[in-house]
Amino acid sequence: MNIFVLIKQVPATETKIKINATATGIDTTGIKWIMSPYDEFAVEEALRVKEKNAGSTVTVVSAGPQRVAETIRTALAMGCDNAIWVETPEEIDSFQAAKALAGVLKKETKPDLVFTGKQAIDDDCAQVSQLVATFSEMPYVTVALSAEYGAGTVTVKREVEGGTTEIISMPTPCLIAAQKGMNEPRFASLPNIMKAKKKEIKQYKMADVGVTDGDRKIKLVNLQLPPAKQAGKKISGDAATQAKELVRALHEEAKIV
Amino acid sequence: MATVLIYAEHKDGKIKKATHELLAEAARSGAEPVAFIAGQGVEGLAKDLGAMGAKRVIVAAGDAVKFYSNEAYGKLFVDAVKSVNPAIILMSSSAQGKDLAPRVAAMLGVGLASDCTKVKIEGDKLKCSRPIYAGKALADVEFTGPAPQFATVRANALSIGPVQDGASPAVTSLPLDTGALKTAVKDVVRGASAKLDVTEANIVVSGGRAMKNSENFALLEKLSAIQHLAGMRTSKVIVAINKDPEAPIFQLADYGIVGDLFEVVPLLTEEFKKVLGEH
Secondary structure, eight states: OEEEEEEOEEEOTTOOOOBOTTSSSBOOTTOOEEEOHHHHHHHHHHHHHHHHSTTOEEEEEEEESTTHHHHHHHHHHHTOSEEEEEEOOSOOOHHHHHHHHHHHHHHSSOOSEEEEESOOTTTOOOOHHHHHHHHTTOOEEEEEEEEEEOSSEEEEEEEOSTTOEEEEEEESSEEEEEOTTSSOOOOOOHHHHHHHHHSOOEEEEGGGGTOOGGGOOEEEEEEEOOOOOOOOEEEOSSHHHHHHHHHHHHHHTSOOO | OOEEEEEOOEETTEEOHHHHHHHHHHHHTTOEEEEEEEETTOGGGHHHHHHTTOSEEEEEESGGGSSOOHHHHHHHHHHHHHHHOOSEEEEESSHHHHHHHHHHHHHHTOOEEEEESEEEEETTEEEEEEEEGGGTEEEEEEEOSOSOEEEEEOTTSSOOOOOOTTOOOEEEEOOOOOOSOSOEEEEEEOOTTOOOOTTTOSSOOOOOGGGOSGGGGGGTOSOOOSSTTGGGTTOSOOEEEESOTTOTHHHHOSEEEESOHHHHHHHHHHHHHHHHHTO
């Protein structure tokens, strides 16, 4: 099977966010970059499908500035076979990113399966998976908890709210966007990390995959840190007093019970 | 007058509160609110959408749309967009809205502001802001592409409006022309515990690591939501209970109790019973 996994490089979860001078992005000085955590589930799922289907290959694709090469190498070290990088400016929107990734899929050997994370944890847009699938005329399932892979079909369990799940079947080629817990992502071994350093990363420019500046549909502007909320009311006393006072406050002041 | 097309959601034969919030905002802004609704046996919900502010309702009803699928619902919703030609499209940032909105945006070739926590309709323009980096920062969204301007909106970000019983919106039936579908919904498994949908709840009790193990959640006897800090931006009143007086949650909470939840929560349950018993 010909498997693709689309990943994004994001600031590490614990990063303290600072806004840049033009308030159009964040100050990237000193940031530690990682693979978006949901994408790790996508890479792992791709590798597991490959391991069950002899002769399969997994190609990792990422769009972004020069620094994303490092994250692509993490995916190679986990076990991906091939790598593609689409060079983009620092700030592109979901539409452009998806068009670039769909452009890569179109140029390469036709995929059977495409994996993504359900969202990237930087802009939290949760759009690229659906956009890529729609541009590529592929069916998709987002927020995938698990998947069973048959001959030419995939059956996916999808999480919706209220504890409900949907069971959806679709033919390949198709796209699956992983939810947390879809599997347990592996760590790269040291020998694999060393090997990954020597692997070639195929490069495309945005124009090679049909993306223009005009494809940008939204801009994030006026970035700000959330307003500091006025300090709440601390309720003191012993537990019984606290409980009584809180319920009184919710009832009489906040009027929510 | 700008037309605002709203993707209506329903559950157990009722329009979701999140949909009501979108209709109310469109009505408040002076725009013409138009609702789209799809599903089996949803014809009767058109009048409810009217009561919540929709001037027109486009109904896609039938067995073929018994279950939500992004493929079928996406095609039908885009048909509705083409017939209404709205300046603005709004969906809830729900499981359906999140799954569907980017597909619709791709089909229309327009930009999407996802998961907005602030939305205001000004004429035919949409002013919206959204949290990024799990709520560590906020950004305004500028649409640089063609109309319609399109956003998904987080539940509770907008207030609901008055309900006008007896409103009679203009209802149009949409032909169920979904084309050949690739995906098939095999089953929808409702949560075994009949949990209330967290986005629809008036009060949410959530626990973190301090709960120690899953059995202890029985103590809360309510719903738990995982990413609880990130999800609290549109909450109106937040109460925090934490042993650590320096816990970051106290920055966000309206009421804070420094104490042991295993001691305080049972007492709270008793106090709530007393107050609620008064009604």
